[in-house]
Amino acid sequence: MENRLVVHTARLDQEGETLEGEVDIIDLDEEFVKPFGGVRYRLTAQLFGTELLVRGRLEQDFDLVCSRCGKDFDTTVKVDDFTFSAAVEENQQEVDLTADARESIILTLPTYPVCDEACPGIEQKADDKPHFDDRWGALDGLKV
Numbered sequence: 001m002e003n004r005l006v007v008h009t010a011r012l013d014q015e016g017e018t019l020e021g022e023v024d025i026i027d028l029d030e031e032f033v034k035p036f037g038g039v040r041y042r043l044t045a046q047l048f049g050t051e052l053l054v055r056g057r058l059e060q061d062f063d064l065v066c067s068r069c070g071k072d073f074d075t076t077v078k079v080d081d082f083t084f085s086a087a088v089e090e091n092q093q094e095v096d097l098t099a100d101a102r103e104s105i106i107l108t109l110p111t112y113p114v115c116d117e118a119c120p121g122i123e124q125k126a127d128d129k130p131h132f133d134d135r136w137g138a139l140d141g142l143k144v
């Protein structure tokens with residue numbers, strides 16, 4: 001897999017060109033954030049004079065750790081509105097979007113990932129006795 005996201009500008013015009021593929025550009029190796037596979041992209045690149053405009057979608061699969069229950073789960077981080085623009089020099093053959101695409105994905109990672117919106121948090125251990133309100137026990141002990 002390529003490890004750069006590059007737009008070749010030589011044959012671009014205002015009509016634009018659709019770019020699709022997968023590139024290996026997220027080199028995080030954190031204990032709680034593990035990417036797998038590459039960044040899938042579907043972008044439209046247009047050249048207006050010397051101005052390159054690129055818009056589209058990015059997706060990356062991650063293995064994350066739930067901030068409530070601590071379990072691993074897989075999720076796909078999606079950037080629906082990735083936008084990049086840059087001035088292109090006259091003899092410039094390509095523009096490298098790698099750093100911008102990487103940053104967009106990382107900024108879209110959830111700060112407090114949850115495996116499920118309904119995740120109840122850390123499960124009680126099987127041998128934990130259900131917790132009763134002691135005040136009811138006190139009522140049982142009353143001698144009337």
Ligand SMILES: [Zn+2]
Pocket residue numbers: 066067068069070071114115116119120121
């Ligand atoms: Zn969870």
